Amino acid sequence: MVHQQIRIVLETGKPADRILAAFFRQNRKFGSTDRRLISTLYFAVFRWWGWLQHIVPDPTRPIDPHTTTGLAVLYGACLLDDVPASSILPIWRDELKHDYDLPKETPQRVDCLVQSAKSLSRFFRMVPDSLQPRSLLPEWIWDNLPANCDHDRLLAICQQRPPLWLRAQGGSREALVTDLKAHGFKPQISETVDAALALRDARPNLYELSEFTDGRFEVQDLASQVIGLVCAAEPKQRWWDACAGAGGKSLQLASMMANTGTVVATDIREYKLLALKKRSRRGRLHNIRTRAWKGRAIPVQAANFDGVLVDAPCTCSGVWRRSPDARWTTPPTEVQKIAELQADILQRAAAGVRPGGCLVYATCSLCTGENEAVIQQLLETNSAFTLDPTPHPLTGEATDGTIRVWPYDADCDGVFVARLRRTE
Numbered sequence: 001m002v003h004q005q006i007r008i009v010l011e012t013g014k015p016a017d018r019i020l021a022a023f024f025r026q027n028r029k030f031g032s033t034d035r036r037l038i039s040t041l042y043f044a045v046f047r048w049w050g051w052l053q054h055i056v057p058d059p060t061r062p063i064d065p066h067t068t069t070g071l072a073v074l075y076g077a078c079l080l081d082d083v084p085a086s087s088i089l090p091i092w093r094d095e096l097k098h099d100y101d102l103p104k105e106t107p108q109r110v111d112c113l114v115q116s117a118k119s120l121s122r123f124f125r126m127v128p129d130s131l132q133p134r135s136l137l138p139e140w141i142w143d144n145l146p147a148n149c150d151h152d153r154l155l156a157i158c159q160q161r162p163p164l165w166l167r168a169q170g171g172s173r174e175a176l177v178t179d180l181k182a183h184g185f186k187p188q189i190s191e192t193v194d195a196a197l198a199l200r201d202a203r204p205n206l207y208e209l210s211e212f213t214d215g216r217f218e219v220q221d222l223a224s225q226v227i228g229l230v231c232a233a234e235p236k237q238r239w240w241d242a243c244a245g246a247g248g249k250s251l252q253l254a255s256m257m258a259n260t261g262t263v264v265a266t267d268i269r270e271y272k273l274l275a276l277k278k279r280s281r282r283g284r285l286h287n288i289r290t291r292a293w294k295g296r297a298i299p300v301q302a303a304n305f306d307g308v309l310v311d312a313p314c315t316c317s318g319v320w321r322r323s324p325d326a327r328w329t330t331p332p333t334e335v336q337k338i339a340e341l342q343a344d345i346l347q348r349a350a351a352g353v354r355p356g357g358c359l360v361y362a363t364c365s366l367c368t369g370e371n372e373a374v375i376q377q378l379l380e381t382n383s384a385f386t387l388d389p390t391p392h393p394l395t396g397e398a399t400d401g402t403i404r405v406w407p408y409d410a411d412c413d414g415v416f417v418a419r420l421r422r423t424e
Helices: 002-012 016-026 032-047 049-055 068-081 089-096 110-123 139-144 151-158 173-182 204-208 222-231 248-256 270-282 334-352 372-381
Strands: 164-168 196-199 217-219 238-241 262-267 288-292 305-311 353-363 385-387 402-405 415-422
Touching: 002 016, 002 032, 002 068, 016 032, 032 049, 032 068, 049 068, 068 110, 110 151, 164 173, 164 222, 173 196, 196 222, 217 248, 222 248, 222 305, 222 353, 222 402, 222 415, 238 248, 248 262, 248 270, 248 288, 248 305, 262 270, 270 288, 305 334, 334 353, 334 372, 353 372, 372 385, 372 415
Parallel strands: 238 262, 238 305, 262 288, 305 353
Antiparallel strands: 164 196, 164 217, 353 415, 385 415, 402 415
């Protein structure tokens, strides 16, 4: 059953989480324990597919779950990702007729990945050269990364399951931590972002807690919270969140503004804005206004905002830890294609900034073409804007106005954010 869902994702390019959600809706016989195991194993296959595909004689053909090859793919994923599947591992081991000597711990360094590759090649009698650490990410990504990227650390962190980051809202983080602990969770607070805390033991009932239904926290990755901090919204200001989606950053801006002023959240997908309305009611945030962005004309009054945030659509390579399937379904041509869209959106949204106001551009992409190149294009074509030097929210170090957060910086997503000032 897992094999079939994996095949659908690889063949169609549809997001793995949606395919799995549809599968669970059609198969309600699975309890929470089974669903958790299936989900963990399913995403583990995509996380390690750069190696596991070499177990399959022809990766372009469907994996047959009734063959040793099909079992081997799942078995390899279990061992590499340390999936808690003790009840079924003995069955797969018996089917494969081999003992294993793979490390059980989550890899922390590339030299550990190298040892994992050697063990995997011995166990499955594979050619060791086919299991290079860099093959765990698609080949095209390496030419699209900036020079300051630490490849070894990026590889190591991308093979680790990420925590679930929360943002405390409408109250103290300390009180929220205490209450979550009372429910059996083990939250870890961020030392650098005041409202952030991480859960490594998140469970489905998290969203049934009164702390959630009362709006005391929102799910928002640490790197995403950094984007909001770069905006530095202040009470009574007017902000436009141009590509708001479901509004995670709109909510953060509204909170930073102490429920005063106005946040106008727009998106071309009206159903996303409906979700934002629900979230803002839950958080008792009354300073958010939603509006659909239809057509090329901006849906707001020009030069009317103290700040404009453009969290642009992107290839999302910075969230490959949470969506490992996208590593194998995103074509290399997508970077240039989407960069053209990003530049167009940014140029149009810039018209909303008042003189002296700020423009913040952000993506969850690792690629230079979607980040620094887009900013450079704006600066070359719009003399009204200059980079606005701002400290890095995680380190306090001075920047020229452009900031990178790498997944290995704080066990989070990867994002790029640039802050610009309108001087004319």
